Amino acid sequence: MRSIKKNIQLIILVLLAALYFAACAGMPKKEDIPTDAPVDVKNQINRLYATDANDRAFAANLLGRMGEKAASALPFLIGVLKTDLGLEARANSATALGQIGDKQAVLALINALKDENVKVRQMSLTALGLLKDAQALKPIAKGISDPNQAIRLAALKALGNLCDENAVDAIAAALKDEDAKVRQQAAFSLGEIASKKATDALIAALKDKIPNVRKKVVWALGKIKDVRAVDHLIDRLHDENTEVKKRASLALGEIGDIIAVESVIEAMYDGEIRKEATQALALFGKPAVETLVEALKHRRRRWVVQVSSVALGEIGDERSVEQLVVNLNDKSWEIRSWAAEALGNVGSKLAVEPLQKRAAKENVPYTKKSIEEALSRLGKL
Numbered sequence: 001m002r003s004i005k006k007n008i009q010l011i012i013l014v015l016l017a018a019l020y021f022a023a024c025a026g027m028p029k030k031e032d033i034p035t036d037a038p039v040d041v042k043n044q045i046n047r048l049y050a051t052d053a054n055d056r057a058f059a060a061n062l063l064g065r066m067g068e069k070a071a072s073a074l075p076f077l078i079g080v081l082k083t084d085l086g087l088e089a090r091a092n093s094a095t096a097l098g099q100i101g102d103k104q105a106v107l108a109l110i111n112a113l114k115d116e117n118v119k120v121r122q123m124s125l126t127a128l129g130l131l132k133d134a135q136a137l138k139p140i141a142k143g144i145s146d147p148n149q150a151i152r153l154a155a156l157k158a159l160g161n162l163c164d165e166n167a168v169d170a171i172a173a174a175l176k177d178e179d180a181k182v183r184q185q186a187a188f189s190l191g192e193i194a195s196k197k198a199t200d201a202l203i204a205a206l207k208d209k210i211p212n213v214r215k216k217v218v219w220a221l222g223k224i225k226d227v228r229a230v231d232h233l234i235d236r237l238h239d240e241n242t243e244v245k246k247r248a249s250l251a252l253g254e255i256g257d258i259i260a261v262e263s264v265i266e267a268m269y270d271g272e273i274r275k276e277a278t279q280a281l282a283l284f285g286k287p288a289v290e291t292l293v294e295a296l297k298h299r300r301r302r303w304v305v306q307v308s309s310v311a312l313g314e315i316g317d318e319r320s321v322e323q324l325v326v327n328l329n330d331k332s333w334e335i336r337s338w339a340a341e342a343l344g345n346v347g348s349k350l351a352v353e354p355l356q357k358r359a360a361k362e363n364v365p366y367t368k369k370s371i372e373e374a375l376s377r378l379g380k381l
Contacts, residue, residue, distance in 0.1 A: 027079035037072040045076050053086030060089055064096030071102055078108040081124075090115065091123045098127025106133045113139055122154045129158030137162060141170040152182050160189030168193060172201035175217075180210040187213065191220030199226040206232055211241035218244060222251025230257045237267045246276040253283030260284075261291045268307050281311035289317045296323045299335060309338035313345030320346060325354040328371075333364040340367065344374025352378055 033045050044066075047059035060080060063070040073096075080093040094112055097105040105127070112124040125143055128136040140162070143155030156174055159167040171193070174186035187205060190198040198220070205217045218236055221229040233255070236248035249267055252260040261284055268277045281288060288311070295301075295308040305327070312320040320342070327339035336358070343351040355375050362368040 027083060028075050033076070034072045038069060041066060041070050041073055044070075045073050048073075048076050048080055048089075053084075053089055056080060056084060056086055057088035057092045060092035060096050064092065064099040067099055068101060070096070070100055074100060074102050074104060078105060081108055081112055081120075087117050087119065090117070091119045094120060094123035094127050098123075098130035101131065103131050103133050106131055106136055110136055110139045113143070118148055118150060122150050125151070125154035125158045129161035132162055134162070134164060134166075137164055137167055141167060144170055144174050149179050149182060152177065152179070153185050156182065156185040156189045160185075160192040163193050165193060165195045165197060168195050168197045172198055175201055175205045175208075180208075180213055183208060183210070183213045184216045187216035187220045191216070191223040194223045194225075196224055196226045199224060199228050203229055203232050206236060211239075211244055214239065214241065214244045215247050218247040218251050222247070222254040225255045227255060227257050230255060230260050234260055234263045237263060237270075237273075242272045245270065245273045249273055249276045249280040250283070253280030256284055256287065258284065258287045258291070261288045265291070265295055265304055265308070268303050271303075274303065274307060278307045278310050281307065282314035284311075285315055286317050289315060289319050293320050293323045296320075296327055299327075299330060299332065302332075302334065305335055306338050309342040313342035316346050318346065318348045318350065321348050321350045325351065328354055328358050333367045336362070336364075337367045337370040340370040340374045344370075344377040347378065349378070 027049070030046070030049060033042055037045070041063065044059040044063050048056050050056050050059070060077060063073045063077060077093045077096050080089050081097065084090050084093070090112070094109060097109060109124045109128050109131070113121055115121050115124070125140060128140055137159070140155050140158045143151045146152055146155070152174065156171060159171055168190065171186050171189050175183055177183050177186065183205070187202065190202060202217050202221050206214060208214050208217065214236070218233060221233060230252065233248045233252050237245055239245050239248065245267070249264055252264055261281065264277050264280050268274050281292060292308045292312050295304050298304050309324070309327070312324065324339045324343050324346070327335050328343065330336050330339070340355065340358070343355060352375070355371055355378070359368065359371045359375065362371055
């Protein structure tokens, strides 16, 4: 009985050895290792021929970390990807090919998308995204319909990295995927490509039930900067989720359509998004100055005055100086302080004399300090 077991074990070892050497037959010969390659690169290429699969996987990993320096390892890593029996060795080789960044690996990586193992296909998709070669677009796009979530995610990330407008329709279809993470990644990838071809699909996705998906959709619309999205983003300023509202205000600022300025100002009443609304108003830039100057006059709406002052300071347009000087003499020490800070940031010489006059009679320490700091920025203290 023992002899039978030993014979079976021996047969298994012989078969494994045969399979290993058959796999090695698809590799370049060791003699082909470039003599002029860096020593550490040659050492790891040699390890790709180790009988231990873990050693081969480790060598592939190290070669990938070397990046372009390991370019001479390309044919050997391709050989491992094509023929190695070790899952980790193939997966690590795919990753390494992407990290090295040589487009000669594209066809081998495309072929690896048919690998029986999910991880190998996943790493191959990621590598193709890093190589940014247009010929990989269609093979990558097929992964969007894969039943495995990890493959769908990897395909969408890769297409986003390609930044090719031709991928928009395929990615947009994934906005209807049953998995929320996939929908979220689809929105992110569309934002990276930033093509107006995606606007309609993203607007429709603003109704997604999952807040994180809506947040990424809003972000993508901000990156695309299509004015067709403005009204829909204004609606999202009243979203039930705070993060979506924050991102909507910033997206409106990035698009920069003056029509949205008043809506963003109104949104400042929502204390949860006041910071983002301020940033958004500054993003509108000079076209928003007149509206923001008018907002400075609403002294009963303190938060509006504060945020408008900050935004005008960041925009730096002299048209705001006159009303800021009026606010510099307001009864409210807060409004005076905000005006002083804004005048210092605008940087206009027109503000020097009004600031000096106010400094002479200001008796609120915080406000006086704001005035002095403004004058210092203007070089007049």
